[in-house]
Amino acid sequence: MNDKRDKGLESALGGSRPWSPAQREPDPLTTGPEDPFNCLNEVDLFADLSPEEMHAMEIMAPARVFRRGELVFSQAQPVTALFVLKSGRIRIFRVTEEGKALTLAILERGAVFGEMMLVGQRMYDAYAEAIEDSAICQLSVEDVERYLISDPRIAIRISRLMGEQVARLEERLTDLALRPLSARTASILISLDAAAPTGRFGQGRSIRLTHEQIAGLLGATREATSKALADFAARGIIRQSRGRITIQNPTALRAAAVSSGG
């Protein structure tokens, strides 16, 4: 039975894993402590803290680098900390016994995860994988309990955070239940675009995900997702290049998100 699960996980991770090849990029991860983004700034959750408090927290939060493909947590290494994503991107996903996976979220820099711990929940069956090399700060459970949960300013932020999450999940659930794939694909492109890190300056926004990653978010197969995307591209609604999608015609995309008829 454990074999089965492991096999499942392996395929959920995308088949044969290339843990091996060394990284190419100049590795902006190991920049010194003078990094402008010192874990806790830019994180909504801590927005109410004074600079001093922020600094105190930073000291408690050791950063660690995860290579692309590495698991930040899993069932084998369950969540014992609150994570803050300093750089890179993380994919949160769940896996069934059969080895199928659904991506719950793809997080960008500044995101907090492992938040379920904050509200007395376990992260059932959840995995977190670095889809790029990522630097992550961890706050231990003890520190979190001492400094965060007790702080009413933060407590209220936690509530809000959870509330947003509930709203997003309800939306996704109804979409999945009631809308055809093409419409869901359009919807997700819209929200991914909105969430996308504002490209360098001005526009140039683009969604940097592969079809497979998008499929994982949609709860659909890669092939079906590719088809939907190809269709949008053919209609000039989006433009694609390898691992990158740019929205050309937001209006048409919004229309495609509601009307079932393609």
Added chain:
Amino acid sequence: MNDKRDKGLESALGGSRPWSPAQREPDPLTTGPEDPFNCLNEVDLFADLSPEEMHAMEIMAPARVFRRGELVFSQAQPVTALFVLKSGRIRIFRVTEEGKALTLAILERGAVFGEMMLVGQRMYDAYAEAIEDSAICQLSVEDVERYLISDPRIAIRISRLMGEQVARLEERLTDLALRPLSARTASILISLDAAAPTGRFGQGRSIRLTHEQIAGLLGATREATSKALADFAARGIIRQSRGRITIQNPTALRAAAVSSGG
């Protein structure tokens, strides 16, 4: 476009609505103020309040009766209060433009809803319908803000509540995305049974929902749901009578919930 939406809602409510026929039951709703369940006891959210505080809140919470089929809130009458379900049952659901509905929850006595308001969210596209005659207390936004959000004891309960909700939603989302209908049906029977109000005394537990209501929770059609249930019944896993399901073989049901193969 408004016509369309209204039509959609109507069918989501179950086709031709029987608002008309007067109720039959001896109406336990209009019992006097000495009702043992005075809105706020038995509600987790307020568990930390002292009897005096509880009493103070009760005074602020007028109860109202909703007849079966009535809408507690909708887009037309958006949420402006926190609701506490005193008796009866409420179905929370969402509707798409096309008039398809997904049930987010079916609430039993003691449940709190409209909680999104507590965390600064609107209830987008959400409706609440009484599926039985129900008595509901309402706490106005102002009171909620004054007495609940500011109270750290309650704030922490709110966080927990939202956390549970997130966990449930994530579970449902992955189920819907990755599991076949038969397995989802089994799963939902298990959780409905667990959540079912403990029948009179001892066991005798049973799920009091129609196939259509279950289908609404599953995000499937009534027919497909009926088939799955009929199959379970044929295999002796459950026993059905009109609007009521009893689990006969929990073990087999749990097995059916995981294995995709019938």
Added chain:
DNA sequence: GCGCTTCTGTGTCCGTATTCACAGAACGGA
């Protein structure tokens, strides 16, 4: 008991999305 309504059981047809199976394209590394 009678009649209406709601609920449940099936049965057929059909459409969307999955599965499986390749082929070509893009990119990175040697």
Added chain:
DNA sequence: TCCGTTCTGTGAATACGGACACAGAAGCGC
């Protein structure tokens, strides 16, 4: 430049569930 890997495109067969259409059963009101 060549090679391997990862992505993307597409096609055929299949399956699961949806849509539609009834028929019988169970309650409820009268």
